[in-house]
Amino acid sequence: xxxxxxxxxxxxxxxxxxxxxxxxxxxxxxxxxxxxxxxxxxxxxxxxxxxxxxxxxxxxxxxxxxxxxxxxxxxxxxxxxxxxxxxxxxxxxxxxxxxxxxxxxxxxxxxxxxxxxxxxxxxxxxxxxxxxxxxxxxxxxxxxxxxxxxxxxxxxxxxxxxxxxxxxxxxxxxxxxxxxxxxxxxxxxxxxxxxxxxxxxxxxxxxxxxxxxxxxxxxxxxxxxxxxxxxxxxxxxxxxxxxxxxxxxxxxxxxxxxxxxxxxxxxxxxxxxx
Numbered sequence: 218x219x220x221x222x223x224x225x226x227x228x229x230x231x232x233x234x235x236x237x238x239x240x241x242x243x244x245x246x247x248x249x250x251x252x253x254x255x256x257x258x259x260x261x262x263x264x265x266x267x268x269x270x271x272x273x274x275x276x277x278x279x280x281x282x283x284x285x286x287x288x289x290x291x292x293x294x295x296x297x298x299x300x301x302x303x304x305x306x307x308x309x310x311x312x313x314x315x316x317x318x319x320x321x322x323x324x325x326x327x328x329x330x331x332x333x334x335x336x337x338x339x340x341x342x343x344x345x346x347x348x349x350x351x352x353x354x355x356x357x358x359x360x361x362x363x364x365x366x367x368x369x370x371x372x373x374x375x376x377x378x379x380x381x382x383x384x385x386x387x388x389x390x391x392x393x394x395x396x397x398x399x400x401x402x403x404x405x406x407x408x409x410x411x412x413x414x415x416x417x418x419x420x421x422x423x424x425x426x427x428x429x430x431x432x433x434x435x436x437x438x439x440x441x442x443x444x445x446x447x448x449x450x451x452x453x454x455x456x457x458x459x460x461x462x463x464x465x466x467x468x469x470x471x472x473x474x475x476x477x478x479x480x481x482x483x484x485x486x487x488x489x490x491x
Contacts, residue, residue, distance in 0.1 A: 219304065219307070221281055221282075222281055222282035222283070222304075222308075223282070223307055223308065223311040224281075224311075225278035225281040225282035225284075226282050226285060226286065226308050226311040226312050226315060227311045227312075227314055227315035227318070228274075228277075228278060228315060229274040229275075229277075229278055229282070229284055229285075229286040229315065230286045230287070230311070230312040230313075230314075230315030230316045230319065230415050231315040231316070231318050231319040231322075232270050232273070232274050232277075232286075232319070233267070233270045233271060233274060233286050233287075233316075233319070233413070233416065234315070234316045234319030234320055234323070234415075234416055234419050234420075235270075235319040235323060236266055236267070236269065236270035237263070237266050237267035237270050237343075237416070238319070238320065238323055238342075238343035238416065238419070238420055239266075239319075239322075239323045239326070240258055240262060240263050240266035240267075241263045241266075241343040241409075242323050242327055242342055242343050243323070243326065243327060244257060244258045244262065245257050245258050245259060245260075245262065245263050246259075260401075260402070260405050260406075261402070263401065263405065264398045264399075264401035264405065264410075265398055267397050267401050267410070268394040268395055268396075268397045268398030268401070269394060269398075271284075271286065271390075271393055271394045271397050272390050272391060272393070272394030272395075273394075274286060275389070275390035275393060275394070276390045279389075279390060282308075283300070284390070285300075285308060285312065286312060286315075286413075286415075287312060287412070287413040287414070287415060287416070287445075288308075288309040288312050288313070288413070288414045288415055288442075288445075288446070289369050289373075289412065289413060289414055289445035289446050289448070289449040290372070290373065290376060290413075290449060291305050291308045291309055291312070292305060292309075292446050292449055292450065293369075293373040293376075293446075293449030293450055293452060293453035294373075294376075294377075294453060295453075296449075296450045296453045296454055296457075297373070297377055297453030297454065297456060297457045297461075298457055298461075299377065299380075299453075309415075312415040313414075313415045313418055313419070315415070316415035316416055316418060316419035317418070317419045317422060317423070319419060320419035320420050320422065320423040321423055323342075323343075323423070324342075324423050324427055334428075334429055335423075335424050335427055335428035335429065335431055336428065336429055336430075336431070337350070337428070337429070337430050337431050337432075337433065338350075339351055339352055339353050339355070339409075340352075340353045340409045341424060341428070341431060341434075342420055342423065342424040342428065342431075342434075343409065343420050344409065344417070344420045344421055344424050344431075344433075344434035345408050345409045345410070345411040345416075345417045345420070345421070345434065345437070345438075345441045346361075346408065346433055346434060346437045347360070347361035347362075347408060347437060347440065348437075350433045351408075351433050351434070351437050352406075352407060352408060352409070353405065353406050353407075353409055354406035354407060356406070356407045356408070358440065360407055361407055361408045361440060361444070362440060362444050364403075364404050364407045364408055365404075365408060365411055365412060365440070365441065365444035365445055365448060366444050366445075366447055366448035366451065367448065368400045368403065368404055368410075368412050368448065369412045369444070369445040369446075369447075369448030369449050369452065370449070370451045370452030370455070371396070371400070371452060372393075372396060372397065372400060372412055372448075372449070372452065373448070373449045373451075373452030373453045373456065374452045374453075374455060374456050374460070375392060375393060375396040376393055376396075377452075377453060377456040377457075377460075377461065378392075378456065378460065379392040381461065397412075400412055408441070411441040411444075411445060412445050412448070413445060414441055414442040414445055414446065417434075417438060417441035417442070418438060418441075418442075420434065421434035421435045421438045422435070
C-alpha cells in the first residue's frame with residue numbers, strides 16, 4: 218500500500234506542475250485575437266490552473282496517498298499529528314521526482330515551438346524568486362520570505378480543517394483547491410508563488426539545465442524550501458493546538474459548510490453501526 222501511495226504522490230505532483238506551471242509557461246501570455254482581446258490566461262488563469270490541478274488530483278488519488286503533492290504539506294501534517302514521520306522521506310522524494318518529470322514534460326512541449334528558449338529573467342519558465350532578478354514584481358527577499366511563510370501557514374490550516382473528522386467529507390478537495398487559487402491571486406507578483414518546494418525545485422532544475430545562462434532560480438531555491446516548510450509547521454501546529462478537537466461540536470454552533478451527517482466522523486459511525 219505504501220508503494221501505491223508513493224506512486225500517487227509522483228502522479229499528483231507531476232499533474233500539479235504540468236497543469237499549473239504548464240499553464241504559466243504555455244498559455245499565460247498567448248497574444249491577442251483578431252478582435253484585440255487577450256488569448257492568454259494571465260494571473261487569474263494560472264491561479265485557477267494550480268487550484269484545479271490540486272482539486273482534480275485530490276479527488277483522483279487522494280484516497281490512495283492523502284493527496285499531499287507537496288513536501289511542505291507532508292512535513293506540516295507530521296507536526297500536526299496527521300501523518301507518520303517515518304513515511305515522510307519517501308513522500309518527499311516521490312514529490313520531487315513527480316515535479317521534475319512534470320517540469321521536463323513542459324520543457325519538451327514548449328520546445329516544440331520555433332524560437333523557444335529559457336532565458337534569464339524574473340519568473341522565467343515559471344520559476345520562483347525574489348529581488349529584481351527573481352521576483353515578477355521585484356519584491357525583496359524579506360517580502361518573499363514573509364509571503365511564503367504566511368501563505369503556506371494558511372494553506373495548512375485550510376488543509377487540516379477541510380480534512381478534519383467533522384468536516385464535510387466530500388468538500389475537502391474543493392476547499393483546498395480554492396485556497397491554493399487564492400494564494401496564487403495574492404502572491405504571484407511577489408514570488409511567482411511557490412508554497413511547494415517540489416514545484417520550485419522542478420522549475421529551477423529544468424531552467425538551469427536547459428536554459429541559457431539561467432542561474433538565479435537555483436541560487437534562490439533555498440528560500441522556497443525553508444519558507445514553505447516553516448510556514449507549514451506554523452500553520453499545522455496552530456491548528457493542532459488552537460483549533461483541532463475530537464470533542465462534540467457545541468450545540469449553539471451552526472455549521473456553514475454542510476450538515477453533520479456528511480462529515481467523515483458521521484460516515485464512520487454509520488459504517489460501524491451497520
